[in-house]
Every structure is written in C-alpha cells, then in structure tokens.
Amino acid sequence: MVVIHESGIREENCKIIVANFLSAVDHWVLALLWNVVTPCIWNVPKSLAWCLGYSDFNASCGRKSLVKNVKKHLNDCSTSILVFPEGATTSGQKGLLKFASWPWNVGEPVQAVTIEIYRPMRVSPSVLGGRWWTDALYTFFCPLTIWKVNVLPIVARREDESDDEIALRYQEQMAHHLQLSSTNFTCADKVELAKNRLFKRSQGSKETNRIDEMVKQVLAVLPHVSPSDIKKQLLINDDVEVTIAHLVENPLDARSISSESLNRLEKHDIEEKITRRNKKADLTSMSLQERKDLLLQEARRSYLKKHDMKNM
Template identity: 30%
Template sequence: MALTAERLRNDDRFSGENVTQFLLFLPFGLCLFVFRTILALFLWVASIILPNKSTVRQMLSTLACWTFGVYVKVKGTRDPRCSVLVANYVSCLDSLAASHVLGTISLRKWKVPPFFASTLGIRNAAQFVRKQHFGECPSKPVLLQPEGGPTNGRGLLKFTDWPFPVGSRVQPVAITVERPFTSVTVHGAGAGAGAEAGAGFPWRDALWFLAAPLTVYTLRLLPAVAAPPDALPAEVANVIAQHLQIEATDILASQLSLAPARAPAAPRREPRDLTRRAQQVKEVLPRVPLQDILRDLAITRSVDVTITNFLEGVTPYTPEPEPAPVAGPSQPKYVTPAPQAVFPKSAKERQLSFQERKAQMIAEARQRYIAKHGMQILNC
C-alpha cells in the first residue's frame, strides 16, 4: 500500500501501553526535568560569558547533550573529500547530534536565540554564504536535510534540490532515533513539520527531551555519492532510503504539514435509552422534530419535563407539517385549540394555555388510538 502524507505523521505522543509505563516513570521524570532545566540555565550563562572557540563550543555541545538527554552513536567513517553531508530529517535536535560528533553546521530557518543556535550547531540559511564558508572552513562540514520537515520514520519525503549547487559529491547520513515511552516528533500546532514552515523552533518537542530518560541517536555515515547536480537529490534519497529500508516518496513537507491530523469522526450515535425516551415524546407530540426532542432530552433527561417544555413554549421548535388525513370510517371530531406561539406572561393565562394544550394532547392521542385499533365510535 502506497504511503500517504497521513501515514508519515505522528499525531500522538504515546502509543500502546506507553501511557501507563510513562505514568510509572513520571515521578522520576519530573525530577529529571527539574535537573535538566537547571543545566539549561548553566548552558545559557556559559554560552554568553565564554569565548567562541572550538574547545568551548565542544564543551557547550556536550553540556547540551546532557541537558536534553541525548546520546549519539556514529557508525562508518567520514569522507574528508566531502564538505556537505546530507541526512534524513527525524527530530528538532538532529543538528545537535551531528554537531556533537561530527562538528557540522546545520542550516535552519528557525528564529532562535543566538546562544541556542550556536550550541545546537545551527546557522540561519538566509545568512549563510556557501562560498565564503568553504573558503574559510573547508574542514567543517555542512549538514543538509533536504526533506524540509520530520516524519515518523516510515518513509522519506521528497528531497528538494536547493542544497545541491554546492557541488556534485556529497556524503549521505542515515539518522535513526530511539526513545522509550514517547514519540520524538509530534505533528501538531507549534511542533513537527509546521515548525519548519513557520520559521519557529518546535519547543514542545524539545521540552519532552528534558523529561525523557534517554534519546539515542544513531548516525550511519554512508559511502559518498557523486552524480550530476540535477540527478544528485534523487540518488542520495534512494541511498538513504535503501539503508533505512523505507520508501522514498514524492510527498513534500508542505503536504505533510497540511495533512489532516485524524480521520473524520464517525457520526455520534445517541444512547439507546435516550432514543427510546425521544420516541415516547414523539408519540405524544408528533409535530415536534426528533432532533429538537433529543436536544432537550439531553438536558432534562426526563420525558415529562421535555413534554412540558414544548407544551409551555419553554423550548422553541418549528412544527413539522401535519400528515395528510387517511380516508376511512367516520370518526368523531374533537375541537382542539391551536398552540400559542407566544409564552403568556400571567400565571392565569399560562394555566389556561396548559389546560388547552393538555386537552389537545389527549384528543390527538385518543384519535391515534382509535385509528390504530380500527374502532368505530358512534356519534351521539
């Protein structure tokens, strides 16, 4: 079955029995959250007062990994001839994992504080001059994630071609993430794929890193790929998809962010008891619409009170058309007063109105009973 945008989303933070397991872990998770928040404050102060040197940046990167509970494993070797690394998009902290072990710079459109961007190895894509970077720092590679947004790992989004004018030879990197209890990325308001398009950092996903026991990143450095610039995006995508054993799709990140979060909910069914009561009211007041009866019963939960509400005009309704009379034996005629459209003001008028409607109700019920049993009543 072909993958769709809906199947590449994570709409729930928990799945299966993870909710129960996380609740058992929650007391320890809260302590962990407080401890890591204190570490984040140290990280913020240190990034402001310490000089911008390679050893300092490495120390801050290590402190950031401790803060977010990130552990990184690297498999394979980096090709020194490639100054561009291309990876799949898994989470908002992919750049931190790659920067910590590979010393890369990640291009993002996120609007984040400068100290935070520097710690995560992020540089604004709009302010990044590729030629100047490659001339000054040829040993510091650039990490590109051309998908443009994270997925749940079931498939690979279509690679855009904007990162590839930098050259015709790049090294693919396959990223996988493991975490107990919760999903790493959830597509929703302020998180997930929409964060990239909206140029805002997905803080909601990042905060869950602080409470999670551990998040393990595995970066697999694959052999370098050389191809003409126009064929390079598809070639790199196929290499990464084959290693991860997933499908390389033609779905764009914009389609993923616009995909409906859930299937349309099935029409709500009224409880059997409520439907039974509604039928009882309908038998007494056949011209009252069934939807109005159900709506009033949902509030009153009483057949008598609902009938009284309609008779006294407390609950307004639009009467249904009266059914055409059926030809049959002559039936006695009863004079039934028409219901009043305006609720009377005085108690005397309301009592009179109630008695008239009660007489009408009894007369109509008697007529239906006679017609139902085929009784013939002689007129006196």
C-alpha cells in the same frame, strides 16, 4: 540521558553532510560527533535561529543567495555543512520526504548519514503539527533517548546528471538503508496536511458542541427519551423541531428510555402527561405548522412548570 551510536566511515573531504530529519535537536546530536554548522532554511527571526543552533546563510533571499553563502563559508572555513534536505521532520516510520536539490548545486562532495531514534517508551521524536520546543522538551525530559547514526558511502555523480536526479538517488539510498519508502511528498505537503487535520479537528469539536446543545433542547420537551436516541435522530434531521415531531409520531424510534429520567418522573406527573396526550388531536392529522405550535406550547408549559413560574 542521550546515547549516540555511530557507524560507518566519515570522509573528511566531504564538506556537505545530508541527513534525514526526525527531531528538533538532530543537529545538536550530529554537532557532538563532527564539526558542522546547519543553515537555517526556515523563515524565523535570526535571534531564534541562533538560539536553536542554526546559522544564518541568508536563505530568506532565495536559493541562489543560500548556495552562494554556503560556497563562501566552505572556502573560508573548515567547518562542514549539515543539511536536512527533507525540510521538515518525519516520524521515521513510513518514508522520506522529497529532497531539496540545492546541496548538490554547491559543487562539493556530499555524504549521507541516516538517523534512527529509539526510546524505551512510545514517545515520538516529533508530532505532526507540533511546536519545535515541545519536541525539544520531550527529548530533555524523556529518561532515555538513543540516536543511531549511520554514515553511508558517497554516491558518485554520473555524467550529465542533474542536481534533482542525484538528489533522488541519495534519497533512495537512504530510504533503502532505513527500509522506508522514497516519496514525492514535500515539506509543503506536510504543512498542508497538518493544517487540514487541525481544521477538521476544530470543526469536529464545534459540530459536537452544536449537536449536544440541540440534544438539550429536545430533552427539555421530551425528558423521557434517551439522549443517544435523540442524537441519532439529530444526526439525520439536523433540526430540533423536526426531531421532536419525529420522536412524538414514531415512539418506537426512542426505544431506550433513560432510567434516570424515569426515576425523576413522579406518578402524578406521568398520569398528567398521558391525560394531556389523550386530549390532543391526532398529530398525524395536523399540518407541520400546527404540530410545531403544539410542541412549542408543550415546551413552554414544561419550562414554566420546571422553574415554578406562573404563566404570563
């Protein structure tokens, strides 16, 4: 269910409406209130833009082409133009993205409206890096979504005021009404942030898988050592052989022993390991290569015994 609350006076002579951008369906909601069309300023197929309810004003050819087609539309039709000057959705919790100034280049009066969205559950209207269709589906399947639309007074242009300057004043007016910050971040900055977070997330997942695989390799040689202690050393050394050598030479660094591992060890197996260890030369007196060879032999012996294979 969708509930819309409208407040403020809409000036009929204002043919351009600018609003903050919270969800993929904001333009549908405002179209229920007023007779407006929304130019598609994103590089998407025309058929998809039409399905989403956006109008093609040839924005892909540049700002001049967009402004020219908007002027032509306003001269030929009575339908107003709805613009989201931020260019990308935000959470509506922190601040507004920097406004594009082209709506004030059209030469028509501009009126600002603010949008606030409320839901009984903590379901965000849009998610950083999310797809438009997922945001739309959440809107359709959420039991209740409330849009609060406030119409703000028109800001008069000052003498010799540029498009960028008046766009900034509109941005500050809307931010003040919403009790948000007026930022200099652009929609391109948001896209870059989403890419960086996605990259870090994927890199973190790969790194976790790599460390887990290394932990398994160490456990094959030192099954009595807790995986958490092994992982702690791997994060320092980032090397399986160095970690094994360190845990053998410094048993105090492996204080927490897995009880499950101890239960699996039979008494004669423990005695065998102790006897074998006593027969070994002191590891600290060996070279690094000798310690590696010894540990590899131990790992091979453990593997053959575990799988009941004969030494070949």
